[in-house]
């Protein structure tokens with residue numbers, strides 16, 4: 097039995113990871129961490145019997161302790177709780193299915209404790225990739241991509257010499273507003289932005305897909321995972337999300353991974369790598385491939401993507417500003433406090449006001465995050 101711990105077990109990726117564990121029956125869940133959903137977390141505890149669970153708020157931890165007082169499980173809370181779950185001694189892999197750059201410290205702690213990382217939490221790599229990637233080598237642990245495009249790229253690169261990789265073709269659906277102009281985007285509603293054409297995901301990433309910021313985050317995630325410069329990462333809009341990304345080698349060969357949108361495959365590939373496990377059901381309606389079309393990304397009407405390339409070019413702490421500003425702006429949009437186009441506007445303003453710190457430490461990253469939040473709260 098492979099032993100795994102999950103940060104964010106009650107979310108979209110977390111619950112699908114537990115579905116993979118349930119269906120395969122050969123994964124032991126040693127520890128789980130959630131935010132507020134203690135009703136679902138209690139069900140997960142009763143089904144998977146982790147010895148340790150964390151919830152974010154202390155009062156929720158107290159309530160959960162009472163709910164599970166008939167069980168032998170330790171309940172912890174706060175960042176200390178996340179760190180304890182991330183470093184749970186018996187686990188071999190940490191699945192980072194938590195949303196946001198809050199994942200930075202637990203991911204680093206897990207690596208230092210010798211855990212492989214099944215990484216969905218892209219915000220951690222975007223902001224601290226310059227720390228995470230060298231640390232993985234130093235700790236001799238693997239970073240196994242869960243994000244569907246990065247899993248596709250990882251699968252395409254399997255067995256190839258990385259030195260022969262010429263270009264990454266990072267695919268994008270274009271989101272629910274593909275083809276719309278800025279004028280039409282001004283007044284879109286939260287409900288419309290949450291209607292992703294192909295995937296069912298958590299709220300934050302779904303808004304990121306609508307603004308194309310998700311693809312910007314994924315470009316920065318790919319540069320760290322695969323050691324490719326942003327100029328060699330080409331965004332390709334493929335509206336049906338059948339091709340999950342492609343790689344081009346120095347001899348011109350292009351390899352792609354295809355399949356109907358289902359996160360269980362990338363989750364499973366990361367957990368059992370280098371083995372592949374049987375997954376029931378069809379993952380490709382071959383005769384629907386005639387629906388595959390390609391478009392250029394619309395950087396004019398969706399400035400969030402261009403800003404990502406600007407952040408990557410500025411380097412240092414600028415990707416942290418980009419990500420932190422986006423996290424805050426998306427939360428405000430979901431709270432109906434700002435409009436859809438205010439999201440890239442806020443990111444742009446925060447980036448313009450920022451003085452880059454080269455190779456920021458974790459402390460400097462967290463200070464940059466706090467300063468970005470302060471700026472947004474003072475202006476918006």
Ligand SMILES: NC(=O)C1=CN([C@@H]2O[C@H](COP(=O)(O)OP(=O)(O)OC[C@H]3O[C@@H](n4cnc5c(N)ncnc54)[C@H](OP(=O)(O)O)[C@@H]3O)[C@@H](O)[C@H]2O)C=CC1
Nearest residue numbers: 104106107108109130131132133194195216217218297298
């Ligand atoms: N969903 C998808 O298909 C994909 C997601 N990803 C990435 O995976 C990550 C997770 O995304 P997704 O599953 O959609 O997100 P969800 O919003 O569905 O789930 C987020 C999880 O994180 C937990 N969480 C949030 N804040 C805290 C906190 N302070 N302490 C502990 N737990 C916390 C939530 O707990 P609770 O709900 O109990 O509050 C929940 O379990 C993101 O980085 C996303 O970009 C990448 C590719 C695809």
Ligand SMILES: CC(=O)[C@@H](O)[C@H](O)COP(=O)(O)O
Nearest residue numbers: 243244268269270271305310
């Ligand atoms: C499932 C997954 O990996 C998401 O990142 C998804 O790809 C978002 O889709 P777009 O950002 O391409 O709309």
Ligand SMILES: [Mn+2]
Nearest residue numbers: 243244245314
């Ligand atoms: Mn993705």
